[in-house]
Amino acid sequence: MDPVAAKSSFLCMYMSTHKDTLASYVIYHGKVVSTKITDAEMTRIDSKGMDISYQIPSSGNEKISIRIGFEPPLSGYEEVKPRLLSMKADAEEALGMVPAPQITEFTVSPTWLAPAGLVILLTYVTLSPPLSSNVPPYLYPGSFIQNFVGEWVIKFSWGTVVVLHALESLYTATLVKRHRTPFRVGAMYVIGTLLCGYPGWMELKRNVQAARIDSILKGK
CATH class of the missing domain: 3.20.180.10 (PNP-oxidase-like)
Structure with a gap:
């Protein structure tokens, strides 16, 4: 039922x-x-x-x-x-019945961890030297992955990350402007999105939604 x-x-x-x-x-x-x-x-x-x-x-x-x-x-x-x-x-x-809420704080949630980890992993693999017997132990996993997937996969991955994150950061910038964040807070959301992707604008939207509901509950 x-x-x-x-x-x-x-x-x-x-x-x-x-x-x-x-x-x-x-x-x-x-x-x-x-x-x-x-x-x-x-x-x-x-x-x-x-x-x-x-x-x-x-x-x-x-x-x-x-x-x-x-x-x-x-x-x-x-x-x-x-x-x-x-x-x-x-x-x-x-509908213009109430103003868009102002966001004044920058927050980070666990949703940032996975995308940030993938960017760090991609950077680690990219900077690792070609696979050989002289590769230091701490770089060997990166060299192995690099050799296994091929250079074109790494370049394609970076291209995809750069394009998607750039577009997402532009979207974040529109949210920052709409919700009148202080310059430092807005810059952190935009840069966070540029580095980690979707968690940046999703975090901002979560804060916006929470501010909207809080405003309604207070009768503002």
């Missing part, structure tokens, strides 16, 4: 007092082009999405129904509140 659908009636009743939030869901997540939603009501919610009925001036008293999916689906009832808050934050910021 769907744990979210089992409490659909309660959730729909609760959301009936947040019509402005439902309207923002319809316009942003439902991609409904309208300057005004005159009424909105959640009629059902389950782990895969929610059904909302709404009215616009041109529809008179007729209600229009829309299904807004959850990507990814909710794994349990405990995910309902954070997901709805996250969707509310995304919608209200995109």
Whole structure:
């Protein structure tokens, strides 16, 4: 049994007092082009999405129904509140109802470790000398890998890393500008992305989402 659908009636009743939030869901997540939603009501919610009925001036008293999916689906009832808050934050910021939150701190999480380790390994293999009997023991693994995969694989790997990380760092720069980070903090996110790739911009987006939800919970 769907744990979210089992409490659909309660959730729909609760959301009936947040019509402005439902309207923002319809316009942003439902991609409904309208300057005004005159009424909105959640009629059902389950782990895969929610059904909302709404009215616009041109529809008179007729209600229009829309299904807004959850990507990814909710794994349990405990995910309902954070997901709805996250969707509310995304919608209200995109629609200009609230300003984008400012990020003032640089943070690092364990997700940085694997990509950083791969870059370090690639650097180690690249700088190791060609395989021979004179290779120092601490460089032998790198020389062996270099000899095994071939020079073209190493060059291709570096080319891929440079292009992807450069594009990702440009994306990070747009996030830094949008969320008005101090110069030092913004530079650290951009440089971190340039060196390690996706963990840089993902870390920044996690902090942005946390700041959005915190702002909503404080009623700002």
